[in-house]
Amino acid sequence: MRSHLLNDTTTEHYRRSVTEGVERVAAKLAATDRPFTGVTADDLAPRIDAIDLDRPLGDTTAVLDELEDVYLRDAVYFHHPRYLAHLNCPVVIPAVLGEAVLSAVNSSLDTWDQSAGGTLIERKLVDWTAARIGLGPAADGVFTSGGTQSNLQALLLAREETKTQDLGKLRVFASEVSHFSVQKSAKLLGLGPDAVVVVPVDHDKRMQTVALAHELERCAEAGLIPMAVVATAGTTDFGSIDPLPEIAGLCEQYGAWMHVDAAYGCGLLASLKYRHRIDGIERADSVTVDYHKSFFQPVSSSAVLVRDAATLRHATYHAEYLNPRRMVSERIPNQVDKSLQTTRRFDALKLWMTLRVMGADGIGALFDEVCDLAAEGWKLLAADPRFDVVVEPSLSTLVFRYVPAAVTDPAEIDRANLYARKALFASGDAVVAGTKVSGRHYLKFTLLNPETTTADITAVLDLIAGHAEQYLGESLDRAC
Ligand SMILES: *Cc1c(COP(=O)(O)O)cnc(C)c1O
Numbered sequence: 001m002r003s004h005l006l007n008d009t010t011t012e013h014y015r016r017s018v019t020e021g022v023e024r025v026a027a028k029l030a031a032t033d034r035p036f037t038g039v040t041a042d043d044l045a046p047r048i049d050a051i052d053l054d055r056p057l058g059d060t061t062a063v064l065d066e067l068e069d070v071y072l073r074d075a076v077y078f079h080h081p082r083y084l085a086h087l088n089c090p091v092v093i094p095a096v097l098g099e100a101v102l103s104a105v106n107s108s109l110d111t112w113d114q115s116a117g118g119t120l121i122e123r124k125l126v127d128w129t130a131a132r133i134g135l136g137p138a139a140d141g142v143f144t145s146g147g148t149q150s151n152l153q154a155l156l157l158a159r160e161e162t163k164t165q166d167l168g169k170l171r172v173f174a175s176e177v178s179h180f181s182v183q184k185s186a187k188l189l190g191l192g193p194d195a196v197v198v199v200p201v202d203h204d205k206r207m208q209t210v211a212l213a214h215e216l217e218r219c220a221e222a223g224l225i226p227m228a229v230v231a232t233a234g235t236t237d238f239g240s241i242d243p244l245p246e247i248a249g250l251c252e253q254y255g256a257w258m259h260v261d262a263a264y265g266c267g268l269l270a271s272l273k274y275r276h277r278i279d280g281i282e283r284a285d286s287v288t289v290d291y292h293k294s295f296f297q298p299v300s301s302s303a304v305l306v307r308d309a310a311t312l313r314h315a316t317y318h319a320e321y322l323n324p325r326r327m328v329s330e331r332i333p334n335q336v337d338k339s340l341q342t343t344r345r346f347d348a349l350k351l352w353m354t355l356r357v358m359g360a361d362g363i364g365a366l367f368d369e370v371c372d373l374a375a376e377g378w379k380l381l382a383a384d385p386r387f388d389v390v391v392e393p394s395l396s397t398l399v400f401r402y403v404p405a406a407v408t409d410p411a412e413i414d415r416a417n418l419y420a421r422k423a424l425f426a427s428g429d430a431v432v433a434g435t436k437v438s439g440r441h442y443l444k445f446t447l448l449n450p451e452t453t454t455a456d457i458t459a460v461l462d463l464i465a466g467h468a469e470q471y472l473g474e475s476l477d478r479a480c
Pocket of ligand 1: 145147149261293
């Protein structure tokens with residue numbers, strides 16, 4: 001069994017194993033002609049159930065053969081140009097190489113004595129990101145597992161900065177289309193059930209600042225404390241960007257912490273064409289960025305940035321065995337002092353490899369391409385009488401619904417759209433997402449693949465219309 005330990009005597013085994021795995025994945029990627037096979041959980045579960053984990057196969061080739069059957073064949077492939085569903089990007093090769101390196105060396109970024117250079121690389125990327133945002137000289141931050149954790153940490157700092165014991169008095173303001181992790185964080189942070197004040201959005205799904213001002217005023221009048229405003233720079237559903245400068249002004253006026261959730265919109269930090277769309281982000285107290293959403297990085301790669309490094313102390317605890325207090329005066333850099341996690345992956349290496357090989361402009365150009373594609377797609381949809389499209393894209397999301405002229409019952413149209421999404425998924429020809437707009441079912445393309453073309457968009461729209469028509473035809477038959 002020792003031959004499986006990665007060390008100086010097993011490098012040949014390591015090389016062969018990893019190469020064999022890379023060959024399989026490369027062959028798979030080259031051969032996938034659809035983003036998905038349409039497999040159902042009922043189809044797949046028995047295959048996985050049948051495997052006895054207490055009877056290992058012992059041999060890498062046999063295990064890879066088995067993996068083909070239980071995972072690789074039926075995985076959902078984000079690199080495919082007709083994967084248009086969620087906020088998943090195709091990944092860039094330098095980042096995948098980084099992933100291979102970081103798991104083989106297996107540094108842990110909690111302390112200097114488990115990572116050395118890894119800690120300094122992460123710090124440099126945090127500084128780089130903070131500079132791109134424009135957070136100023138006192139900024140800092142840390143890599144996290146994802147936007148959910150970044151939002152939680154930002155709101156923890158905001159809560160502590162209020163210096164209030166009476167948690168029931170704290171209020172967090174976020175738009176009605178903000179990410180659900182805001183609600184979850186409020187709960188985890190012990191805030192009351194009414195803590196999150198939901199602010200309405202305008203026609204373009206951006207927070208209404210007049211309504212925000214009104215809510216902040218009401219909060220003050222009631223003797224409550226405005227703990228934070230969460231502005232979303234790139235909503236999950238629409239890619240809409242809240243009016244950051246106006247929100248920053250209101251945060252200053254009412255003494256609220258400004259958190260910008262740029263989990264999706266952070267791609268604009270590298271954009272060559274559209275950076276101005278997130279102007280005002282530099283006034284935030286904290287920012288969430290998900291490189292695994294719009295920097296073409298493998299999951300996980302994410303960070304939380306703060307304007308004032310000192311606020312990170314709210315996440316600091318000292319353990320004698322790990323990061324004793326004296327290390328601070330010895331100037332030993334321990335990232336655990338800033339993190340909610342302890343043992344932590346060196347995810348920063350992926351972004352490092354990406355920036356060193358491609359540069360930020362390379363990433364920004366790819367993100368610009370998907371924004372341009374979304375603008376083209378919006379024109380196609382707006383000109384197509386079969387579809388109703390909402391919200392001209394600020395990033396790369398399109399939300400629309402099939403609306404046949406002959407059908408007037410909105411509930412029937414809902415069912416046709418739901419059916420089309422399901423039928424498309426089952427066919428594996430394309431994968432699209434769905435959401436609700438004003439109580440009605442819509443479909444959604446999240447475009448993050450520069451390889452997707454307008455021809456792909458047109459083809460998938462035709463598939464959707466075909467499935468929806470089939471549903472409506474059969475529904476008519478049922479009624480007769
Ligand atoms: C995806 C997303 C999150 C959550 O990020 P994870 O990395 O999935 O945890 C938070 N906010 C917004 C706006 C998002 O789109």
